[in-house]
Amino acid sequence: SQKIEQNSEALNIQEGKTATLTCNYTNYSPAYLQWYRQDPGRGPVFLLLIRENEKEKRKERLKVTFDTTLKQSLFHITASQPADSATYLCALALNTGGFKTIFGAGTRLFVKA
Amino acid sequence: EAGVVQSPRYKIIEKKQPVAFWCNPISGHNTLYWYLQNLGQGPELLIRYENEEAVDDSQLPKDRFSAERLKGVDSTLKIQPAELGDSAVYLCASSLRVADTQYFGPGTRLTVL
Numbered sequence A: 001s002q003k004i005e006q007n008s009e010a011l012n013i014q015e016g017k018t019a020t021l022t023c024n025y026t027n028y029s030p031a032y033l034q035w036y037r038q039d040p041g042r043g044p045v046f047l048l049l050i051r052e053n054e055k056e057k058r059k060e061r062l063k064v065t066f067d068t069t070l071k072q073s074l075f076h077i078t079a080s081q082p083a084d085s086a087t088y089l090c091a092l093a094l095n096t097g098g099f100k101t102i103f104g105a106g107t108r109l110f111v112k113a
Numbered sequence B: 001e002a003g004v005v006q007s008p009r010y011k012i013i014e015k016k017q018p019v020a021f022w023c024n025p026i027s028g029h030n031t032l033y034w035y036l037q038n039l040g041q042g043p044e045l046l047i048r049y050e051n052e053e054a055v056d057d058s059q060l061p062k063d064r065f066s067a068e069r070l071k072g073v074d075s076t077l078k079i080q081p082a083e084l085g086d087s088a089v090y091l092c093a094s095s096l097r098v099a100d101t102q103y104f105g106p107g108t109r110l111t112v113l
Helices: none
Strands: A003-006 A011-014 A019-026 A032-038 A045-051 A056-059 A062-067 A072-077 A086-095 A099-103 A107-112 B005-007 B010-013 B019-024 B031-037 B044-050 B053-056 B065-068 B075-079 B088-095 B108-112
Touching: A003 A086, A011 A019, A019 A086, A019 A107, A032 A062, A032 A072, A045 A056, A045 A062, A072 A086, A099 B044, B005 B088, B010 B019, B019 B088, B019 B108, B031 B075, B044 B065, B044 B075, B075 B088
Parallel strands: A011 A107, B010 B108
Antiparallel strands: A003 A019, A019 A072, A032 A045, A032 A086, A056 A062, A062 A072, A086 A099, A086 A107, B005 B019, B019 B075, B031 B044, B031 B088, B044 B053, B065 B075, B088 B108
């Protein structure tokens, strides 16, 4: 069966440390993968996109890696801050007979001061 | 630039009552999405419009849900009659074209009693 897995347990880290979130998928061949941030009571906000032929993408304190062999993406936040506390969603973009975006359930991140 | 606007933000109704949600996408965005998000889960696509045409409504429960996007701009999602299991957040998103970055509205939190 097809599925996307993100850590269901919340991730608690200390301010200043690097947060690493994992997105694993099975039986999909995504054209690209996106990461979104979602705060309570708000809609998801796009952060980064990485294509199937890219290994790594960076934006300020954010870094995403994409391994199509392992079917895994890692999302890193360096020098984390309490303001980074939110839920982070992984989304696969599929382009097989029509375009579709499939979201994971998200991982809740708490950064303690 | 205004983002995606949704109304109402919250709605509480009794089961078997009808309910409607409204979405105004970002100006110029041809593609509009309605998603359902349950607590602790990622958004799940209900319907996608390209201009005024519904191009993917495979996950829309058509016995009670309906949607329209007149003139290819604003959209309305309706549930009639609502059931207890429909309690969730209904998110609207838009993108310039399909496969482009999606911008989400704040969502409508529906509670069915």
